[in-house]
Amino acid sequence: QVQLQESGPGLVKPSEPLSLTCAVSGYSIISDYYWGWVRQPPGQGPEWIGNIDHNGNTYYNPSLKSRLTISVDTSKNQFSLKLSSVSAADTAVYYCARVATVHTYYFDSWGQGTLVTVSS
């Protein structure tokens, strides 16, 4: 059974980059699935950040694209997120998830999430 676990700093200063890693266990990242990031600001609905496949092909939310880099490390079975120049608006719980890709895209397994607060 696939398991995903986010890791990274819980506090980031404004204008600095936010970096998170998602470790995948119980399933090879080299598969027909994509791997994605979703965030959820406190009290709000989810917001898609972006997806990546095991070849490193990326699909980004247009509203975040200019600040976003998602990468994959197949040797470690993990993928990562880097969001530059953060502000308070980037404060959210960040989830990594496995993305099913048959005819559409949806998130069939999720990590537990990690709260990232942007504050000085």
Added chain:
Amino acid sequence: SYDLTQPLSVSVALGQTASITCGGNTIGSKNVHWYQQKPGQAPVLVIYRDNNRPSGIPERFSGSNSGNTATLTISRAQAGDEADYFCQVWHSIAVVFGGGTKLTVL
């Protein structure tokens, strides 16, 4: 951009049927997915591609999608079904989520 509209809240009596809608322009032409999220927990997929249940999701959960509205139906509602529910589609080049509906079981 593409907007998905959900009611902020829906209430259902214990044991009765709850319907949660997700409105979008010609959403019937898209695949709609639904997630359940309980406080402090990650979302859980309950319906994918309009009307398919992942393993482990009770048959009480079902979905439909036509025209401009997709619907998640929860039959014989239980106290444990109380949660936020989000719809989601893939539109053009982006994943879009609805704003979410809080289901209260009375």
